[in-house]
Amino acid sequence: MKHQETLSIMAGVLLGLTVCGSLNAANGAAPTLRWNADQLGNHRYLVQVAKPADAVHVVIPWRRRDAHPEQVNVIVTGPDGQAVANVRRGTIDRSSGELVFQASKAGTYAVYYQPYVNAGRANYPTVTYAEVRDTADPAWAQKVGTDAGAWRRLPSATLLNYEAVDDFDAYTAMERTATPTEMQALLKAHAGQRLWIFPETRANPIRMFDALPESWAKRGPGGSLRDSALPGEYLSFQFGAWAPVGNVDNLQVSFGDLRDAQGDVLPAGAFTCFNLGGIDYAGQPFTTRVDVAAGRVQPLWMGLDVPATAKPGVYRGEVTVTAAGVAAQRVPVEITVGNGKAVAHGDDDPFKLTRLRWLNSTLAQDDELVKPFTAITVRGDTLGILGRDIALAANGLPEQISSRFDERMTSIADRATTMLAAPIAFTVEDATGTHPLSSAGHPAVQQDGPARVHWQVAGNAGPLQAEVKASLEADGTLTYAIALTATQATTLKDVRLTMPLANKVARYQLGLGRQGDAAPDDFQWKWNVENNQDGAWLGTVNAGLEFHLRDEHYLRPLNTNFYHQQPLRMPVSWDNHGQGGVRLHREGNDYRVEAYGGPRQMAAGETLHYDVVLRVTPFKTIEPAKHFANRYFHGNQDVDAVKADGASVVNIHHASAINPWINYPFLEVDAMRAYVDAAHQRGIKVKIYDTVRELSDRAPELPMLESLGHEVISSGKGGGFSWLQEHMNGDYIAAWHVPQNRDASVINAGQSRWHNYYIEGLDWLARNVGIDGLYLDDVAYDRTTMKRVRKVLQARRPDPLIDLHSANQYNERDGHNSSTLLYMELFPYLDRLWFGEYFDYEKTSPAYWLTEMSGIPYGLMGEMLQNDGNPWRGMLFGMTRRSREGGAKDSDLHALWKLWDSFGIEQSDMVGWWVHDTPVKTGRDDVLVTSYVRKGDATLIALASWAPQATKVKLTIDWTALGLKPGKVTLVAPALEGFQPAAAFKPDDAIPVEPGKGWLIMVK
Known part of the structure; x- marks a missing residue:
């Protein structure tokens, strides 16, 4: 606050004038505007006319920073606030503006000198500055003439002071140009x-x-x-x-x-x-x-x-x-x-x-563990992590990968699922044949900390020298930097990475331009900079492998509306001028994933980098009890109302009273702290919206960040909301804007020191405000920063919660990428997904729901958003819609919560339809069942249909697995508003199911 006051006062001193008005915009409240900026612009000078005159003369010493003031209109209003039509422009430049206008009354006139037109979408405005308009009556204009000397003999208006529409928009002393x-x-x-x-x-x-x-x-x-x-x-x-x-x-x-x-x-x-x-x-x-x-x-x-x-x-x-x-x-x-x-x-x-x-800052920049991950074990060439093992071959690549997660995804079993049909191979092909990457010895694994190990292998691949640098982290991320060097000029036919997955594992696939569904038997993909695609995930619920192909110049692209402004850097090695690609092929007992670079020439001494990132899924078990216990409310509502609503966690979005400025939650901390304290007293957790994709113009650091070139602020064509155009230097990407509090923002670079600031800021908020976690909205940082986020929150808050919301990235604007694949590197450190706007809950398959939206194959659970989702299908995955301030009536959601409580869903075992021995089945692929089992007590059956028409299904029930006797149970569907009418069924009844709907049936 003092800083803002100082700037305003200094500007006034230099002008010999006064800058006055409310400081609401500086402290986070909705700004109180002195006039309608969308009609008149943000800046004006007040002048005094002593007595009426047909023409008065004034020179406005505005010292403007915009490049072409002569091209921008000037609007003069009289004491009554009405525009003066008879205005003539003299010399207009950056230093000053000379005007003659008709003053029919004595009093104070206002000269608005940067009026603009606000068009475009409300949250992505397109502001253009009004072109010069001549509104003067021709007879009056002729009488006034254009002689500058004659103008100076006219009565003069007295300059009073400069004003801005609010103090935040005011030009500072550092923005008044020298003449x-x-x-x-x-x-x-x-x-x-x-x-x-x-x-x-x-x-x-x-x-x-x-x-x-x-x-x-x-x-x-x-x-x-x-x-x-x-x-x-x-x-x-x-x-x-x-x-x-x-x-x-x-x-x-x-x-x-x-x-x-x-x-x-x-x-x-x-x-x-x-x-x-x-x-x-x-x-x-x-x-x-x-x-x-x-x-x-x-x-x-x-x-x-x-x-x-x-x-x-x-x-x-x-x-x-x-x-x-x-x-x-x-x-x-x-x-x-x-x-x-x-x-x-x-x-x-x-x-x-x-x-x-x-x-x-280097806060939380270490190789320490993050819950629930366990320290990496090294047993010879086998590396053990939570629920998974990676056995290394002599060349440092995985010889076998296995997963011990069970199909229910709630525990880790003794029996492992082997994922590879054969070792992963890296080969070079030339005229003499195919040469595998080989090494004389075995990789010597070095421990960096409990959460990371690394190894290095030197070898060759035919005519090329090879060096492999690799690491494994406790979450399941394997990073390979494979460098191939030619000792003499060499002609290659191909360089290939082959990953032969077991057929039983390669059940589903997403990425490489495909959305989540059954893995194709044959598929071909080529590099294209228009697409944010460099890898894929293949797997089944409890065993999978994600891969990405890169080189040493990889830079994380921008995402969510801005991909094409900083697209993927094509890897020189794998892309090879469009000759590289990926082939998927199912044959016999394996599913072959083959990444290839194609033919090329290598000069003597040339080195190519074939970098590969692998991630072994699942990352962790799901926790249905915790998931169902944490019931969310979205909005800055009174905490007593939230408690009465039945929610236990509040997500405070930006543009709210206590978090008004996007990704800069530091200007209303007293109000935020008071809210958090009140919530904690009532047993409610509070999470806030805060990420780094864009940065509010309210951040005091913004001028300094602009001085760093494009280290932090992405390069772009400028434009956007008026504040950005008037106070920045034009080379930026205009981002999200909130009209009601005039909060504008710019896009940040994908990887920068602003991430260090962000980590320190979260630590400060956790210590000083007591936030319990984050609601992330389309994250613009990678897992390096995500790990640090988890660490600082775990260090400061008991059981912190981090949710990720994403709009569907599978569109031209975002490079046709799967949101799940885009953010999978972050999943180990998240608690919940909200996928999200533009996701289709009606016309997509069960496989799509499972792999693209639910999060379950990766160790997460999720919620629905677009049009409130599909409640019947959602319950197959433990997904519901939001309860939110100002949203649709929530009585149906609350009724569902009450059913959960009356049944005791937090004490049940969730057995999904994807489990091979699920205790309740329909015998159909288009009507599926997930069971919530309280063995020997009761079971809640969630049934949902993908059948194109109304149908009837008979349930096949393993009564032993439920701990119930069929002759002594009832099947009751309780009435739930917006979900189902009351109904009762017998175990052998054919249950009617409407298309796209289903049932919740209590069996006890």
Whole structure:
């Protein structure tokens, strides 16, 4: 709050005017607008007319940052708020605008100078700035004329002040451009200087990269940086680097110690320049080259980690900026360290920008275990993980993979399912034949921690030298980097990876452009950058294998509406200019998956990288009791109402009162904490919407992130909502917008240091607010970050919950990818799926439900969303729809919850229709049954139809498995609103089933 007030006050001081109005938009509440921005724009000057006049003259010193003000309309309104028709434009440029208008009344007139037209979808607006319109009466216009000298002799309107529609939209002092006259004087005074440095505190974030602000032009380059901090505080600051006459390359920053009069030191090692590198999202150090193009401004953001032991005093020293062929610029720095001690480095106030240090965080970047996974065991060449074993061949590839998950997916059995019909093979083919990847010895497995091991193998594949670097993690992820090097010029016919799955395992398949269903007997797939496809999953419920084909240049594509703006990088090795692909073929006892690269030439010394990621499923068992006990409410509703509703978990979405800004949940923490505390007192858990796909324009860090180029903010064509166009520099992708609180956002890169910030932010929220988990919406990060998310939440909260919601990604916009395959790498660390908008619950098969939506083959359970799903089919998988604020009547869902409780579903064993010895069957493939068994007590039968017409089915019941006697039971379908009427059946009755519907039948 103080930061926002400072910006507004500074802008007013520089103008000699006043910026006034509510700060609601800065603190998270719905903004109170001074006028209708969609009609008039966000900015105006008020002018005073002393008495009526046929024409008055005014010059507005707006110092605009938009490139072509002369092309944008100006609207003048009178004291009554009505538009003045008779307006003539004089000289219009970035510095100022000259106007003559008719003033029929004395009073205050408003000049709106960036009116826009808001079109497009409400959540993806297309804002264009209004073109110049001449509304003046021709006779009046002729009378006024165009003579500038004559205009100056007209009565003058008195300039009062600048205003924005709200304080968040107001231009800051750093966005008021220098005039050409000021720039000429500045360049003349510093002629020949190629690199100019302008120190600024964190209170004045540099916003413009193509122009200098008025304040810099007036004060000139150089000077010193003065600021203050407390011991233990992280102090952020910035230098603006400007190249006025030519490119300046390879900027470097060096720091010296700061010393006070007593010789106490703030050490040089406590400084950081974020623009020059740091620690990436995977925990690896990196450096960045920074060049400044001619005429451009490059902010250099830095930080000083003031030691907690620092003594009060004034510390002085220098920061030096150098560049290729340019004289070093030394900037004096003076930091006053005050009395006391900073709380949490100052992180509790986001506007202090102390949290920038989070960008280089390595929190939870380790090889420790995440529940429920167990430490990897190494027994010779066999590696053991939760419910699965991987036996390695001499070449380091899997010789056999086995799963001990049972078909019910609720336990791990002693008996294993072997997944491979033969070892996985990697072969090179040339004119002399086929050469398998071979090694003289066996892989020596090294333990990195309980959750990770790695190994390395050197060998050959025919004429090529081979090096295999591989790792296994406790969740079942195998990562292979296979490098092939030619010692001499070589002609290859093919390079292949062959994965022969057992026929009994290769039951279902999704990926490679196919949605989940029965695995095809024959299938061919080719690489295509238009599609977000590089792999597949094949398997059955309790044993499966996911694979992805990549190379060393892999970068996670953007997803959910934005795939084509950062698509998949075609792997040079596997794609091979479109010659590579994948073949699936069922024959005999195996199902052969063959990835091939096709013919190519390799030059002497050339290396190709055939990277492969494998994941062995399931990742963990399902937990039906926990699933049914956690009943969700979506919305920021009063916690007593949530309790009365029967829910036990609340998902707080963005655009709510306590979480108003998308993916930046730090500006209403007092209200959020109060809500969480109240919920906890009533035994209710609270989860919040927070991910990294897009970032709200309300984030105070946004100007700094923009200074990092496209490390964090994705490159794009700009546009979108007005705030983005008016306060950013044009190279971004406009993303989600919430009209009711004017929250706009930009798309983030798929892998960046913002993930480090995100992890620290979740840790802060868990410690300081007490959130119990996350509701994720189409995640834009990979499993590296997902593991860290799980770790920080597990460390801070008992039994945290993480849900993933996804819209269906199988469309042209998203590259025809399966949502399940897209996010499968995250599944080990999730608790529930919400799949989701645009999923079809009516025209898809049971296999699709099982593999694409339920999550069960991977160790998860899910819920439904689109049009509330299909409640009958949903119960086969333990899936229901949402209970939500402002949604449809929930009495039917509550009735279902009450039935669960009266039956005791949390104490039952869930036996799905996919289990070979399921105790209740219909004898049909299109009418299926899942049984919830309380052996010896009662069973709840969930029956659902995929038959195209009404039908009747007779149930085949294994009474021994149910622990019941057929002569002493009743089959009762209780009345459930929106689900079924009351009915009773005998064990041998033919039960009528409507198409697309079903029954819940109590047997006891």
